[in-house]
Structures are given as C-alpha cells and as structure tokens.
C-alpha cells in the first residue's frame with residue numbers, strides 16, 4: 001500500500017474543510033488551572049548583571065555533558081582548572097544548555113534576558129507527547145521529562161511555543177533536554193541552582209502565587225526609590241538594597257499561553273528581548289478542543305480511513321488485473 005502526494009493533499013484538504021466548518025472560536029476546551037502549591041521563578045532583568053553564574057551552576061548541578069568550561073582541545077571540565085581553559089559560550093538553548101543568558105543593547109536600551117523552560121500552566125509539550133514522557137506534576141506544576149518513556153518523536157519540540165526542548169542529535173541514544181526546575185535539588189531541600197547562585201537576586205525561587213505578588217508590588221514601586229530585593233527565594237532573609245529601575249508595565253508569563261510558572265520583569269519590552277508575542281489562550285487547549293470536536297464526531301478517523309482505503313484500492317489494482325486510471 002502506498003500514499004501518493006495526491007492522497008496526502010486530499011487528506012489535508014478534507015481536514016481543512018472540516019476544521020473550517022466545525023470549529024468555531026470559543027469552542028475549544030478551557031485552559032487548565034495552576035496547582036495551588038505550584039513553584040517557579042521570578043527573573044528581574046533590571047537586577048541582572050549578566051555574570052552567567054546561573055548558567056554555569058545550571059550545567060554543574062544538572063551534570064550537563066560539556067560543562068561551562070572547555071579546554072582548547074575540546075575536553076570539558078566542570079571546575080576551573082587553570083588559564084588554559086576557555087568558556088563554553090552557546091548562542092542559544094541546546095541539549096547541553098538548559099538555561100541561557102542573552103544580552104540586548106540597541107537604541108540606547110540594554111538588558112539581559114534569562115531563557116529556559118517556562119513551566120507552562122497548560123504546556124504544549126505535555127499535550128503533544130503521545131507517550132506521556134512529558135508530564136506536569138500535579139502538586140508543584142513542574143513540567144518533567146521521562147527518558148524511559150520517550151520514543152524520540154520530538155512532537156514536544158514542535159508544540160513548545162517558546163522553542164525550549166532540545167534533542168541530543170549527537171548521542172547514540174538521544175533524549176530531549178530541558179529545565180526541570182532542578183527537581184532533584186528540590187527533593188533534597190535545596191532551591192534551583194540558578195536561583196541559589198544568582199548573586200544579585202535577579203533570579204529568585206518560590207511559590208508562584210508569592211512571586212506574582214512580589215512582581216506586582218515591584219511594578220507599583222516608584223522609579224528611583226530604594227527597595228530591598230530578596231536574594232535566593234522570594235521570602236529570603238538576605239536582601240540587597242537597590243534603586244528601582246523604570247519597569248515595563250508587564251509581567252511576562254502571567255498570561256502568555258494560559259500562564260507560566262516563570263515570571264519576568266524588565267525595563268525593555270519583551271519582544272525586543274526575543275520573547276515571542278503569544279496569545280493568552282494556550283495552544284494546548286486550542287488543539288485539544290479541535291481534537292475533541294473531530295474525534296467526538298468520529299470525523300477524522302472516517303476521513304483517514306477513507307483516504308487510506310482509497311490508496312490501498314488503487315495501489316493493488318495491478319495485482320487484481322484492473323487498468324489504472
């Protein structure tokens with residue numbers, strides 16, 4: 001049996017007609033709720049000095065192959081061993097880099113931005129994974145990955161609106177890699193490495209509800225006034241005083257694609273910092289709604305069965321001694 005291009009186009013067109021006629025705005029399933037005890041991060045770019053301590057310690061405490069430091073002949077080391085070493089300087093998230101600091105400087109504005117998994121409230125990666133290798137923890141809300149379940153289809157990569165999961169192309173038995181909010185450290189009573197080793201309080205950890213309140217309060221602060229910024233955790237005893245910068249009036253992650261457990265503040269608009277402009281509704285709820293409509297009415301299975309049966313009929317004509325069209 002074979003499916004030629006014409007069959008494929010027929011299937012696509014048929015599906016498109018069905019989608020256009022059956023799925024109307026507002027018909028998709030509602031987005032999911034964040035667990036009440038969800039944990040996450042608040043990154044305040046106005047406090048970030050671009051030291052990359054968070055990147056270095058992310059690699060170190062997640063035993064990333066290829067630590068932050070390389071020797072010139074390509075050997076990698078996780079500890080500083082002498083001046084012959086050079087820094088690993090990835091340009092973007094990779095299967096060996098779960099967290100990256102990027103810099104923006106243009107038109108008199110400058111800012112850093114810290115990129116890693118957003119731990120979405122309604123994650124596209126979880127919705128798209130056919131074998132539940134990507135899952136959202138019901139209590140903490142952390143989006144986790146199980147390499148033992150993963151079949152390497154990479155649907156999660158396609159479905160992530162933030163382009164986060166990365167595939168280990170160079171490995172014999174590749175996995176997807178992304179930040180899992182240092183859940184191994186949380187299990188030991190520690191906080192995520194990127195927050196513990198951030199020297200300025202730019203990255204702090206805590207319950208998302210507390211982080212949200214802290215972010216909203218910072219937006220109400222008067223520019224130029226002094227504020228004692230917590231370091232490490234949102235309720236941390238250690239605080240650093242600093243003059244308040246001019247914030248953009250937006251908490252990134254609060255509403256994007258149904259909300260995220262990674263919230264951000266900055267003094268530069270987030271689109272300039274490379275963050276995609278996204279709708280409030282999660283893509284996962286939209287696609288699940290479409291699937292629901294199609295499968296509820298058994299439309300998609302019938303169309304697919306019809307096309308496949310047609311393809312099978314034509315490709316076996318010669319065996320049945322019939323003349324092809």
Ligand code: SF4
Pocket residue numbers: 116117118119120123124125126143159160161162163164165178
């Ligand atoms: S940012 Fe991407 S990988 Fe992370 S939870 Fe959201 S959809 Fe999944």
Ligand code: SF4
Pocket residue numbers: 054057058059062098099116178179180181182192193194195
């Ligand atoms: S929580 Fe852990 S894995 Fe995620 S970015 Fe921070 S250090 Fe890296």
Ligand code: SF4
Pocket residue numbers: 047048049050051052053054055101112114197198199200201202203
């Ligand atoms: S450790 Fe803190 S200050 Fe340094 S780059 Fe990371 S977020 Fe910015």
